[in-house]
Amino acid sequence: MKQKLSRHAALKFQYKFDCICEACCDNWPTYLSLRPGKIPSVLRYRSSDLIGPETIERLQKGDKMFAYKQFKPLCELAEDLEPYAPCKELADCQEALKQCLAILEGTVPYGYSQVVEWKAIPPKV
Ligand SMILES: [Zn+2]
Numbered sequence: 001m002k003q004k005l006s007r008h009a010a011l012k013f014q015y016k017f018d019c020i021c022e023a024c025c026d027n028w029p030t031y032l033s034l035r036p037g038k039i040p041s042v043l044r045y046r047s048s049d050l051i052g053p054e055t056i057e058r059l060q061k062g063d064k065m066f067a068y069k070q071f072k073p074l075c076e077l078a079e080d081l082e083p084y085a086p087c088k089e090l091a092d093c094q095e096a097l098k099q100c101l102a103i104l105e106g107t108v109p110y111g112y113s114q115v116v117e118w119k120a121i122p123p124k125v
Helices: 002-015 041-050 053-060 064-084 088-104
Strands: 107-110 114-117
Touching: 041 064, 041 088, 053 064, 053 088, 064 088
Parallel strands: none
Antiparallel strands: 107 114
């Protein structure tokens, strides 16, 4: 309960709204207290392969080609891990995706076959 109150208070302070997302309402653990999920072994294998130390290291170095290559498999892994949320594997996968997007900065594979220049898309009014 204390975790839920502090999460709500932190979000309220930072973003000025009362969050009613699934994680807040169901009091999901925050990242540092997340544990490995009870996921099928095939997903565990893909997770350790895709979001292992080498991936983190290369993304932290800003390897653009690596980020481009990993983006699609990471998206697919995130979708496959979603039913097992909350779990550390999904959080790590989402973090790797965030790093990919930061590295690609406007250029991401869209629909897995087409490159979209985000900056070229006019903002929705
Ligand atoms: Zn929330």
